[in-house]
Amino acid sequence: MELDFSKGNGLLPVVVQDFKSGEVLMLAYLNQEAFDESLRTGRGVYFSRSRQKLWRKGETSGHFQIIKEILIDCDRDTVLFKVEQLGAGACHTGHRSCFYTALTNGAEREIYPPDFNPDEVYRKNE
Numbered sequence: 631m632e633l634d635f636s637k638g639n640g641l642l643p644v645v646v647q648d649f650k651s652g653e654v655l656m657l658a659y660l661n662q663e664a665f666d667e668s669l670r671t672g673r674g675v676y677f678s679r680s681r682q683k684l685w686r687k688g689e690t691s692g693h694f695q696i697i698k699e700i701l702i703d704c705d706r707d708t709v710l711f712k713v714e715q716l717g718a719g720a721c722h723t724g725h726r727s728c729f730y731t732a733l734t735n736g737a738e739r740e741i742y743p744p745d746f747n748p749d750e751v752y753r754k755n756e
Contacts, residue, residue: 634707635662641677642707646720649698649712655720656728658685660709672697674713691751693717718746 635642641659648655658676660668664684667675674695678685688694695713702709719726724744732741 632706633660633662633665633702633709634705637705637707641679642709644676644709644711646674646695646711646713648715650714653727654729655695655713655715655726665709668697668711669700674711687720688717691717693719693751695720718751719744722748722752724748724751 633642638659640661642661642665644658644660645654646656646658647653658674659679661677664675664677667684667686674687674697676685676687677683694716695711696716697711697713699712700709701712715726718724721728721730723730724746725742726745727742730740730742732739
């Protein structure tokens with residue numbers, strides 16, 4: 631499976647969507663290594679731009695993503711993972727989805743409350 635990693639300086643955006651509900655859970659990035667490991671393991675593996683290393687979703691939290699389907703856009707430079715989200719949520723803030731803030735007439739509003747306490751789930755050293 632050939633993807634065009636050249637356009638994004640080695641990184642491609644990946645939209646992560648709940649395979650049953652269609653809810654968008656998060657946006658992340660893949661490098662070739664993360665994509666290959668995701669294919670091999672069937673779990674969401676991403677590249678952390680802030681930490682400059684692979685990020686195996688659920689490794690710390692236990693909130694794994696099991697890949698059910700992979701779609702590639704027409705330009706082969708964006709990926710969609712349809713996943714089964716295991717655990718309380720996908721977002722490090724404690725929300726099921728990273729998209730929990732609505733912008734209406736210039737005002738931000740949190741439209742979903744957190745589903746878990748991130749301080750209890752994530753280690754402080756990450």
